[in-house]
Structure formats: structure tokens, C-alpha cells
Amino acid sequence: xxxxxxMPSRDTGQDAACRSGQLIRERGQxxxxxxxxxxxxxxxxMQDAFFLVVGSRTCAHxxxxxxxxxxxxxxxxxxxxxxxRDLAGMADMHDELDRVVEELLQRRPDIRMxxxxxxCPSEVIKLDLSRAAERLNRRLAPRHxxxxxxxxxxxxxxxxxxxNFLAALVADGATQPAKAETASLVIAGCLAxxxxxxxxxxxxxxxxxxxxxxxxxxxEALPAIGPDTRYILAQPYLGATAAALEARGAKxxxxxxxxxxxxxxxxxxxxxxxxxxxxxxxxxxxxxxRQRALSAMAHYxxxxxxxxxxxFPDSQLEVPLAxxxxxxxxxxxxxxxxxxxxxxHLAGELALLPDDAALSEGQDVDRQIDRCLAAxxxxxxxxxxxxxxxxxxxxxxxxxxxxxxxxxxxxEQAGDLAELFARPLMRDVILSGTRxxxxxxTA
Amino acid sequence: xxxxxxxxxxxxxxxAMRIAAxxxxxxxxxxxxxxxxxADLLFTMIERRPSRPPVTYTTFQxxxxxxxxxxxxxxxxxxxxxxxxxxxxxxxxxxTAELLQDDPGGLARTLDVGVxxxxxxxxSYQKKEHWGAAETFYQIIRTLAGNRERPAExxxxxxxxxxxxxxGFRNRDDVTEITRLxxxxxxxxxxxxxxxxxxxxxxxxxxxxxxxVLYPEIADTAARWLKKTYGMPFTSTVPIGVHATRRxxxxxxxxxxxxxxxxxxxxxDRMTWYARSIDSNYLTNKRVFVFGDASHAIAAARxxxxxMGFKVCGLGTxxxxxxxxxxxxxxxxxVEALISDDHLEVERAIIEAxxxxxxxxxxxxxxxxxxxxPCAVISSPVHVQDFPARYSPQMGFEGANVIFDSWVHPxxxxxxxxxxxxxxDDFEFNDDAQASHLHAVSPSASPSASVAAEEEDAAxxxxxGTAEDxxxxxxxxxxxxxxxxxxxxxxxxxxxxxxxAESKGIHPITVxxxxxxxxxxxx
Numbered sequence: 020x021x022x023x024x025x026m027p028s029r030d031t032g033q034d035a036a037c038r039s040g041q042l043i044r045e046r047g048q049x050x051x052x053x054x055x056x057x058x059x060x061x062x063x064x065m066q067d068a069f070f071l072v073v074g075s076r077t078c079a080h081x082x083x084x085x086x087x088x089x090x091x092x093x094x095x096x097x098x099x100x101x102x103x104r105d106l107a108g109m110a111d112m113h114d115e116l117d118r119v120v121e122e123l124l125q126r127r128p129d130i131r132m133x134x135x136x137x138x139c140p141s142e143v144i145k146l147d148l149s150r151a152a153e154r155l156n157r158r159l160a161p162r163h164x165x166x167x168x169x170x171x172x173x174x175x176x177x178x179x180x181x182x183n184f185l186a187a188l189v190a191d192g193a194t195q196p197a198k199a200e201t202a203s204l205v206i207a208g209c210l211a212x213x214x215x216x217x218x219x220x221x222x223x224x225x226x227x228x229x230x231x232x233x234x235x236x237x238x239e240a241l242p243a244i245g246p247d248t249r250y251i252l253a254q255p256y257l258g259a260t261a262a263a264l265e266a267r268g269a270k271x272x273x274x275x276x277x278x279x280x281x282x283x284x285x286x287x288x289x290x291x292x293x294x295x296x297x298x299x300x301x302x303x304x305x306x307x308x309r310q311r312a313l314s315a316m317a318h319y320x321x322x323x324x325x326x327x328x329x330x331f332p333d334s335q336l337e338v339p340l341a342x343x344x345x346x347x348x349x350x351x352x353x354x355x356x357x358x359x360x361x362x363x364h365l366a367g368e369l370a371l372l373p374d375d376a377a378l379s380e381g382q383d384v385d386r387q388i389d390r391c392l393a394a395x396x397x398x399x400x401x402x403x404x405x406x407x408x409x410x411x412x413x414x415x416x417x418x419x420x421x422x423x424x425x426x427x428x429x430x431e432q433a434g435d436l437a438e439l440f441a442r443p444l445m446r447d448v449i450l451s452g453t454r455x456x457x458x459x460x461t462a
Numbered sequence: 463x464x465x466x467x468x469x470x471x472x473x474x475x476x477x478a479m480r481i482a483a484x485x486x487x488x489x490x491x492x493x494x495x496x497x498x499x500x501a502d503l504l505f506t507m508i509e510r511r512p513s514r515p516p517v518t519y520t521t522f523q524x525x526x527x528x529x530x531x532x533x534x535x536x537x538x539x540x541x542x543x544x545x546x547x548x549x550x551x552x553x554x555x556x557x558t559a560e561l562l563q564d565d566p567g568g569l570a571r572t573l574d575v576g577v578x579x580x581x582x583x584x585x586s587y588q589k590k591e592h593w594g595a596a597e598t599f600y601q602i603i604r605t606l607a608g609n610r611e612r613p614a615e616x617x618x619x620x621x622x623x624x625x626x627x628x629x630g631f632r633n634r635d636d637v638t639e640i641t642r643l644x645x646x647x648x649x650x651x652x653x654x655x656x657x658x659x660x661x662x663x664x665x666x667x668x669x670x671x672x673x674x675v676l677y678p679e680i681a682d683t684a685a686r687w688l689k690k691t692y693g694m695p696f697t698s699t700v701p702i703g704v705h706a707t708r709r710x711x712x713x714x715x716x717x718x719x720x721x722x723x724x725x726x727x728x729x730x731d732r733m734t735w736y737a738r739s740i741d742s743n744y745l746t747n748k749r750v751f752v753f754g755d756a757s758h759a760i761a762a763a764r765x766x767x768x769x770m771g772f773k774v775c776g777l778g779t780x781x782x783x784x785x786x787x788x789x790x791x792x793x794x795x796x797v798e799a800l801i802s803d804d805h806l807e808v809e810r811a812i813i814e815a816x817x818x819x820x821x822x823x824x825x826x827x828x829x830x831x832x833x834x835x836p837c838a839v840i841s842s843p844v845h846v847q848d849f850p851a852r853y854s855p856q857m858g859f860e861g862a863n864v865i866f867d868s869w870v871h872p873x874x875x876x877x878x879x880x881x882x883x884x885x886x887d888d889f890e891f892n893d894d895a896q897a898s899h900l901h902a903v904s905p906s907a908s909p910s911a912s913v914a915a916e917e918e919d920a921a922x923x924x925x926x927g928t929a930e931d932x933x934x935x936x937x938x939x940x941x942x943x944x945x946x947x948x949x950x951x952x953x954x955x956x957x958x959x960x961x962x963a964e965s966k967g968i969h970p971i972t973v974x975x976x977x978x979x980x981x982x983x984x985x
Binding site: 047048050054055056075076079080081084085091092094097098101102106112119122123126139142143144173174176385403404407408411 | 465467468469471472475476496498499502503510511518519520521522523524526527538545556557558561585586587588828831843
């Protein structure tokens with residue numbers, strides 16, 4: 020299981036080297052999503068893929084509670100619900116799965132890629148989905164391609180589901196004949212279509228060719244990866260994907276994540292340097308969008324400057340978001356919580372966080388709520404299980420799942436990203452009848 | 463293993479959470495893996511509660527499986543009691559924890575937490591949400607009201623309301639409506655449970671004369687036990703619809719020993735007149751397919767047939783526990799009941815029945831969208847838009863008013879329906895367009911859209927496989943003529959004509975056959 024390497028490590032020795040701030044490591048109730056939730060955006064990104072969760076009624080209920088507010092004439096995900104008799108004897112579980120897959124493909128013959136998604140129950144009983152995927156692949160290829168990954172809560176937190184999916188895509192590519200030329204640059208991490216297009220234009224203008232995005236929009240347009248491939252992460256939660264890419268010989272380009280003007284410039288600069296782009300060309304190409312990003316930011320900075328912000332763990336985006344809030348919006352970071360800190364991928368981000376910001380990995384939600392209330396922040400970034408209860412107690416919150424669902428990367432989105440944080444503060448002012456933000460500080 | 467596109471019910475521990483979240487002074491410690499806290503969102507987002515549900519999860523992870531997950535559970539229990547100081551503690555396991563077999567009940571007993579503990583045995587791989595809720599409610603009542611003395615003197619008009627709960631479809635407003643109605647009829651409502659009740663309230667349940675069961679799915683088990691243990695009778699009529707509300711009031715008055723009375727609506731029943739007014743004439747015999755939980759489906763089918771003048775062409779429920787009641791109601795209406803929790807089977811039944819309106823759950827909205835049939839929601843599972851801010855009961859006389867509005871709304875209005883039959887090639891109002899009161903969409907410039915729609919209509923069900931064979935039965939003139947039949951009855955016309963042709967051995971179907979069949983069946 021690729022996800023195992025993503026488990027929080029217990030050693031503490033190296034933390035001090037990363038930064039001087041306070042590190043809180045906790046174990047208690049984790050108020051987070053499991054990796055199955057990543058299906059929510061992956062099914063839209065890759066429209067010819069179908070996600071079949073092998074799990075319990077709880078898993079089915081989770082997905083439809085999240086996505087069922089949209090009305091689907093053709094659902095792109097489903098659950099093979101394990102029943103009592105499946106648990107009685109393991110032998111026929113694979114037959115059962117084959118039958119369910121057959122039923123599904125009969126209804127949806129247009130599916131190109133079938134993704135078997137592991138859950139807590141399927142992993143606790145050690146149902147081997149990777150073997151099932153191999154077997155089904157032999158039978159269904161080339162018409163349908165079958166993959167598997169784990170989205171279970173015991174192994175993965177929220178966006179780690181995407182990490183495992185991408186790692187499975189990369190690993191699977193090894194067994195597939197390469198259709199295209201080997202990509203020279205792979206951008207790893209699901210991005211909004213519009214963001215992808217913007218980056219693709221910038222790469223073209225910088226003269227960088229053979230750029231591929233992972234995941235691709237179609238299951239048939241996956242990039243070929245080899246020792247000549249360099250890759251860069253567009254998302255911070257891709258530990259397993261990075262390992263899978265490296266296993267195929269690709270080399271990582273280290274950079275900040277492309278959030279805000281500073282992050283995007285650093286990210287693009289790292290790529291440009293790696294490909295030997297002349298600094299003058301880089302400056303010329305990025306000058307205008309950088310100015311646009313800065314002027315868009317200027318609208319929202321007055322709302323965020325000097326505000327105390329507390330971030331609960333959710334998606335691993337918290338550290339780059341905190342860096343953006345602190346460096347570009349002038350906010351004060353009380354605590355940035357993350358379900359998992361990938362020290363190597365986040366090294367640049369951590370170095371830019373303010374010294375007085377607490378950093379937490381893992382969670383004991385009750386204690387974290389106590390800390391949060393004691394700090395009395397101006398804005399709490401948290402999941403939807405906590406947001407309305409905080410609001411009802413008079414706090415202003417920004418629900419964090421939106422960062423996984425909104426175009427926030429790149430220059431043109433820098434203002435939008437700042438607005439996501441400023442909006443609840445604006446709304447608070449509107450609804451409580453005040454007219455203007457307090458200049459440069461707490462309300 | 464069962465392929466499930468959409469599930470009608472959550473797992474049983476979600477039912478238990480609904481009971482815990484309904485009540486005050488109750489805390490639930492749930493042995494569950496990281497991620498199962500998604501269920502909090504059902505309450506904080508879908509129901510928009512302003513507080514966290516009273517649930518502590520152990521949220522174990524893979525690395526914990528090597529160690530003692532039982533110790534994690536015990537720690538969570540101890541800390542939850544210390545922090546939240548509940549009057550009663552519920553303990554149980556989710557589906558994954560059930561596989562670990564840590565026995566939360568046994569562990570909690572060894573802890574001696576100082577408050578009553580209700581251990582919940584909810585078999586996740588056999589049972590579902592409503593069963594979990596009913597079982598939890600019953601176990602709480604057994605624990606807290608199990609050894610009470612009934613007072614010697616009990617006022618005959620005193621009653622409890624059982625069944626309303628968190629995440630129940632319109633339960634908030636149903637309770638208000640029914641309580642008001644009962645009080646106007648001289649009843650004394652003592653305890654409403656589980657919604658808003660404390661453990662002390664539960665202990666007082668045996669002090670009323672009888673019980674009113676508003677939601678049998680949640681309260682039937684508990685009401686039966688209270689009857690067996692304390693001899694408390696309970697009501698069997700669910701007051702959804704004008705007729706049912708009148709029957710309910712008569713039943714309640716009889717149980718309370720009150721004289722028979724004309725069940726007055728105080729002028730709040732507008733549904734009866736609205737359905738009578740000539741504007742509703744065109745609703746006559748519109749074909750409706752009804753699906754939902756047992757009580758809402760039965761009530762809806764009766765309202766549809768008797769109060770709206772629709773023709774019920776299908777009735778079903780996903781609740782096997784109440785199959786008998788639904789079968790009886792379906793037999794009364796001359797249809798066969800569909801008892802299934804398989805969304806695909808429901809879809810097949812709806813395609814087969816060719817309704818003009820679907821009254822179902824959030825899940826039937828997916829089917830209705832695919833088939834382009836109007837749809838209204840009558841039962842859980844529901845989503846956030848069915849926890850509205852405005853007063854929207856389903857029960858009582860105001861509930862009937864709400865039902866009239868929400869069922870008629872998705873249908874095309876009378877004048878538009880008439881004009882569509884008269885003039886078929888209008889660039890703005892045509893088969894391809896939705897009812898104009900529903901969507902602001904300007905006419906599409908592309909003629910291909912309407913062609914695609916026609917094709918879809920010809921073969922709406924790829925899985926059925928027979929549509930293509932049927933095509934060969936029709937001459938192209940007849941096929942063109944069929945498209946002049948308004949879209950909402952076209953499916954029915956196609957099927958009737960084919961049945962007619964088959965019975966007469968006619969092949970192929972011509973324009974004449976189409977009209978012969980029309981005369982034969984007469985709409």
C-alpha cells in the first residue's frame with residue numbers, strides 16, 4: 020500500500036531544524052474526511068473514469084451525502100456494498116466483485132477506466148483490490164482499463180485519496196504501452212481546467228515543450244514518464260505520487276506551491292531555471308500577470324491585514340495557505356494545522372512561516388477547539404462539521420473544503436484566493452450592519 | 463456484494479446518531495475509523511444545526527490496528543463523560559469497528575462512568591439507518607423508563623408524541639402543526655420524543671394515557687414495548703393529507719375519551735378547495751409514481767388518488783420492515799407494490815410505469831432527470847433544500863396545503879400544456895423546452911438539440927434493449943405522428959399502441975393503428 024509512507028512519523032528530532040516555531044503533535048478525535056471524498060472532484064476531472072468504492076453502506080452514504088445534492092442522470096461513482104455473506108467467507112468475494120463490475124459495465128459500457136477504491140472495511144478484512152484490478156484488467160482490456168487505490172479513512176485523509184489515485188495512475192502507466200512521447204515536464208496534482216490552461220500558455224511562452232498534467236482530463240491521455248521527465252507538484256499532498264514518479268525515474272523540481280503571486284512566481288521560476296529559461300524572458304513573460312495578481316490582491320488585503328487566523332487540519336494545503344496569508348495578505352497566523360506534514364515537500368513553505376505561528380500535525384479536535392477559542396481568532400479556517408457551530412458562537416469561519424474545489428492556483432486566481440478568506444469577514448460586516456472594514460486591524 | 467448507485471438509507475449507526483442528536487443530555491461514543499465524522503455534516507450542513515452533534519468518535523487509523531483499539535475506545539469514553547457530563551451515554555460501533563469486535567458495551571461497563579450506559583448492538587452489514595434509529599430509541603426507553611410505576615391517576619387526554627427526530631423529513635414543522643392541532647382538540651401533549659427530549663423526559667413517558675406515533679419507522683418498536691409493558695395504547699394513523707388528518711383526529715379523540723366531533727380545520731385547509739377549483743381539472747388522472755419511506759409513500763399515494771385526482775401507476779418503499787402495509791395500500795389502488803432498496807430496480811419500475819409525475823426521494827430526482835419527468839420530493843433521503851427556513855409541514859391541514867403546492871409546481875401549467883398540443887413547432891415553447899415557469903432558458907439556436915431529444919425519447923433506456931426492436935414495428939409516418947403527442951404522455955401512447963398492435967397482430971404500426979389504439983384505450 021503506497022499510502023503507508025504517508026502516515027505521520029513519530030520521530031521529533033528533525034522538526035526543530037525546519038523552523039523555530041512551536042510544533043504540536045496530537046492524537047485524539049480527528050475531525051477530517053477520508054480519502055474517498057476525493058472522488059468528488061476526480062470524477063469531474065476525468066470524465067471517462069468511473070469510481071467504484073468497495074466498502075460498506077457508510078462509504079456509500081458518505082459519498083452521496085457529499086455529492087447527492089447534485090442530480091445525476093448518469094452517476095460516475097457507486098459503491099459495491101459488502102454484505103453479511105461476503106464477510107462470512109473470503110473465497111467468493113472476488114467472484115462477487117466480478118459480478119458487480121459486470122453489472123456496472125452493462126449499464127455503462129462507455130466507461131473507459133474503472134477505478135476500484137478501497138475503504139476501511141475492505142482493508143480491515145484485507146480484500147486485495149490490486150489483485151482484483153489485475154484480474155479484471157486481463158478480462159476487460161483493452162476496452163476498459165481497471166485500476167485500484169485506497170481511499171480508506173484508516174490510511175488516508177481527504178486529499179490523500181487523490182495522491183493514491185495519481186500514484187496508481189503512474190504505477191499503472193508502467194504496464195501500459197507508452198502512446199506518446201515521454202513528457203519532459205509533468206505537473207502533478209488536480210487543477211481546475213482554467214488554471215491548467217493558464218499554466219499551459221505560460222509554459223508555451225517560456226518555451227517549455229512536452230508538458231503534461233497529471234491527472235489528465237481523459238484516461239487515455241496519460242503522460243508517459245521516464246528518466247528524462249522532470250516533475251513539479253502543484254499540490255502539497257502528493258507524497259505517494261512523488262514516490263511513484265521517482266520510481267519511474269522522474270526528478271522532482273523543488274518549489275513553493277503556486278498560491279498567490281509569490282508562490283506562483285517561485286513555482287514558475289523553479290521550472291524555468293530547471294529548463295534553462297533566460298531570466299530576462301522569464302521576467303518579460305511573468306511581468307504583466309504578476310502585476311495583475313498584486314493589484315487583485317490589493318482589494319482584499321485591507322480585510323485580512325493584521326487579522327488573527329487559525330487553520331484546522333483538513334487538506335495539507337494549510338501550510339501554503341498560511342504562508343500566503345502571512346506573506347501576501349499581512350495576516351497573523353495563530354496555528355496552522357495539517358493532517359500530515361511532508362517535511363521535504365514543504366521545506367520552502369515552512370521556512371517562510373512566521374516564528375510565532377504554531378504548527379500542528381494530527382489532531383485532538385476537542386483540545387484544538389479549546390486552543391482556538393482561547394486565541395479568539397478573527398477567522399477560523401475549518402471543516403463543515405465545525406463551521407456552523409463556531410458561527411453560532413459568534414466566530415467568523417471559512418470552510419476549508421472549498422480550497423480543494425475552487426480554482427486558487429496561479430496569478431489570475433491570487434485575488435480569488437484572497438477573496439475566499441475575505442468574503443466571510445465582509446459578510447460578517449454586511450450582516451451585522453457595519454459598513455466598512457476596520458482599517459488595518461482587528462474589527 | 464451489492465452494486466449501489468445511490469443508497470436510500472445510511473448505516474444503522476447514523477440512525478443512532480439521529481436519536482442522540484435529537485435529544486438533550488445524551489452523548490454517543492462511537493467506535494469508528496478516521497473519516498466517519500463526515501456524519502457530523504449531515505447535522506451541521508444538511509440540517510444546519512448550530513452545534514456539533516453530541517458524538518465522540520474514536521477515529522482510529524491503520525497504525526492503531528496493531529495496538530489496542532479497545533484502549534482508544536476506553537479513553538474516548540472517559541474523556542467524553544468528563545468533558546460533556548451527559549445524563550446518559552450511548553456506546554456503539556460503526557461498520558469497520560464492528561469487524562474489530564472490541565465490544566464497546568462491555569468496555570463501557572468496565573469503566574463505571576457514573577451515568578446510565580446504553581450499549582447499542584447495530585449490525586451494520588444487515589440493518590440500516592431507520593432500524594438503527596428505532597432500535598436506539600427503544601433501548602434508551604427500556605433503560606430509562608424500564609422500571610417505572612405508572613401513576614394511579616392519569617388524565618385520559620394526556621399523550622406523548624413519539625417519532626420526530628433530527629434529519630427527519632419536515633419533522634420540525636410536523637411537530638408544531640400536530641401539537642397545535644391536538645391542543646385545539648383538547649389534548650394534553652406531555653412529552654415529544656426523541657426530538658428535544660431529555661433522559662428525564664423519557665423516564666416520564668409512562669405517565670401519559672397513550673402515545674401518538676407520528677413516524678412508525680422510528681417509534682413503532684418503542685410504542686409496542688410501551689404498550690406491552692405499561693398498557694399504553696398508540697395511534698395507527700399518520701396524519702398526512704386532509705382525509706388522514708381527519709381520521710387521525712377521530713382516532714385520537716376516541717383514545718382520549720373525548721366525544722366525537724366534526725374535526726374542524728379552522729379554515730386552514732385550502733387544499734380541498736384548490737383541488738376542487740377548475741384550474742385543477744387538468745390534474746385528473748395524471749399518472750404518478752410514488753416511492754419513499756413507508757408512511758410517506760402510503761400517505762402520498764392516498765392523497766394522490768383521493769384528494770388530487772391523480773392516477774397512481776406505481777407505489778413502493780425501500781423499507782422491507784413495512785412491506786406489508788405498503789402492499790395493502792398498493793392493492794387498494796390496484797397496483798403492485800415495489801419493495802426494494804435497489805435504486806436501479808426502482809428506475810426500471812419507473813420506466814415501465816411511464817408516469818407523468820414522480821413523487822419520491824432525493825434519489826428519484828436522479829431518475830426523473832434522466833427520464834425528463836417532473837418530480838417532487840415526499841420523503842427522506844433528502845438534501846439541504848428540503849430542510850427549508852419557511853414553515854413547511856407535511857402533516858395536518860397546513861401540511862396538505864404545502865403538499866398541494868409542491869406537487870403541482872413541477873407539472874406544466876394548464877394553458878401551456880394546451881397550447882403545446884395545438885402548436886408544436888414554436889421556437890420557444892416546444893417539447894424540448896422545460897415548463898416555462900420552471901427555468902429561464904432562452905430558445906436554443908441549434909436545431910440539433912431537439913433532434914437529440916427526440917432520439918432520446920425513442921430509446922430512453924439503453925439497458926432495456928427492446929427499444930430498438932420496437933422501432934422496426936413503426937412506419938415512419940406513424941413514428942412522426944407519435945411525436946405530435948405531447949412529451950409527457952408520449953411514452954404511454956407508444957406503449958399502448960404497441961400493446962394494441964400486438965393484441966391485434968398488426969404489423970407494422972401505421973398512423974391508423976395509432977389512432978385506433980387511442981380510441982381503444984381513451985385517455
